[in-house]
Amino acid sequence: MDAETSTxxxxxxxxxxxxxxxNGARPPATGTxxxxxxxAGGGPAAPAPRKAxxxxxxxxxxxxxxxGGGRAASGASPAPAxxxxxxxxxxxxxxxLLLVSVDLFRVGLIVIGLALLAGGVMRWTLPxxxxxxxxxxxxxxxxxxxxxxxxxxxxxVAQPRPWLNVPFLEDAVHFTVR
Numbered sequence: 216m217d218a219e220t221s222t223x224x225x226x227x228x229x230x231x232x233x234x235x236x237x238n239g240a241r242p243p244a245t246g247t248x249x250x251x252x253x254x255a256g257g258g259p260a261a262p263a264p265r266k267a268x269x270x271x272x273x274x275x276x277x278x279x280x281x282x283g284g285g286r287a288a289s290g291a292s293p294a295p296a297x298x299x300x301x302x303x304x305x306x307x308x309x310x311x312l313l314l315v316s317v318d319l320f321r322v323g324l325i326v327i328g329l330a331l332l333a334g335g336v337m338r339w340t341l342p343x344x345x346x347x348x349x350x351x352x353x354x355x356x357x358x359x360x361x362x363x364x365x366x367x368x369x370x371x372v373a374q375p376r377p378w379l380n381v382p383f384l385e386d387a388v389h390f391t392v393r
Contacts, residue, residue, distance in 0.1 A: 300344040304334040321370050321378065328366035335359030 295302060307330035314323030338344055338355045349355055371379035 298345040298347075300334070300337045300341065300347045304330050304337075304347065307333065321373060324370035324373075325367055328363045328370065331359050331363030331366065335363060 289297075308327050311323040311326035311330060314320075314326060316323075334347060335356050335358075338347060338352060338359060347355075350358075368379070371377065372381055372384060
């Protein structure tokens with residue numbers, strides 16, 4: 216928040232602005248017959264604007280949307296269609312959990328990891344992904360990608376009978392367990 220718009224009183228800060236309004240409209244004219252100048256009654260002049268406070272307002276008015284956090288479909292579409300990237304990742308993850316629950320843990324974990332990788336790819340390639348965008352684009356891609364790769368790799372090397380044999384991994388386990 217900058218000093219011009221933060222009043223510290225939780226208000227909108229309109230009392231402390233001395234420049235033109237933000238919407239481009241002209242400020243109301245003062246004086247007689249709509250002309251500029253002091254008021255006709257010789258009354259007191261307008262109060263001096265308050266000095267802007269450097270404190271954050273007590274009530275947050277708005278938050279910034281993450282980059283690419285807009286709707287993935289037009290506003291005329293129903294709500295689920297607007298969030299199809301997030302729903303596709305959630306459906307694939309749910310399917311993976313279902314596979315894990317029926318004793319296909321390795322296949323289920325690979326499906327979950329691939330769902331996260333697909334979320335990272337969608338975050339990278341699509342301009343707008345709805346609620347799949349949580350943080351900055353770089354952070355989302357890195358998070359989804361690393362979690363997806365780690366889940367897939369751990370599923371591939373899980374015991375018994377790992378599908379991926381990493382030679383130094385067995386030596387590392389024997390060295391640390393001794």
